[in-house]
Amino acid sequence: MVSLRRRITGSERQAFTLVEILLVLAIMVVGTTLFVSNASRLIDGMNEPSVEERVDQAVKRARLMAVTEKSKVWLMFDPEIRALIIRGEDGSELGSFSIGGEDAQDEVMVRFREVQAQPYRSSGVWGMAVELSRDDRGSMEFWPAGFATNCVVEIDDGQGDRIPTRIMYDPFSNARMEADL
Incomplete structure (x- = not known):
């Protein structure tokens, strides 16, 4: 029960x-x-913006500075402080964009490599090939008219196992271009 x-x-x-x-x-x-x-x-x-976004911002700002200041402006990378620096003709710093985190292991490197057009002839037809220089030119130069040196910005994350990211800008409009270099 x-x-x-x-x-x-x-x-x-x-x-x-x-x-x-x-x-x-x-x-x-x-x-x-x-x-x-x-x-x-x-x-x-x-x-936090990515390194590519920081480079885009720096290129746009440098071009704007060159046009508004009516003088040449250089965009360069300082590896000691890990920043893109905009300098005027007199060497004064007009602006900076920090790249990478505050981590000591962050080994981001930004290089400016010149792009050169090389004429070639194939099957009787002349053409142009784009060749990337091996040397880092150190900076990207902007003129008061609004155009810049024809170069590729190469971003290396320091990992060693990846191909560096390459960004090419149109020298006349500074628009980001797709390029397989």
């Missing part, structure tokens, strides 16, 4: 023990603490 009564009332139900409940609460507290302590770092990392 007792067993029948237990079956009807369902008093043999399985329940969580106090230890299990406290363990789950402790895990939730630790997880929440870790998330909250790193949330600001995660949010800042998501808002």
Whole structure:
């Protein structure tokens, strides 16, 4: 009779023990603490522009400075402070764009390599081939008329196992161009 009564009332139900409940609460507290302590770092990392976006911003700003200042302007990379620097004709710094994080292992390198058109003849037809110089020219030059040196910006992330990212800009409009060099 007792067993029948237990079956009807369902008093043999399985329940969580106090230890299990406290363990789950402790895990939730630790997880929440870790998330909250790193949330600001995660949010800042998501808002930080990429190296390519920084280079685009620097190229646009340098061109604008050359036109508005009515003088030559140079865009160069300083590896010691990991920043793109815009310099005027007198050598003064007109602006800078930091590249990469504050991490000491961040070995980002930006080079400016000259692009040269080389004439060639194939099957009796003359054409032009684009050749990338081996040497880093050190800077990209902008003139007051709004055009710039014909060069490719090469971004090396320092990993050594990847091909550097290459960005080519139109020398007359400074628009980013697709190029396979």
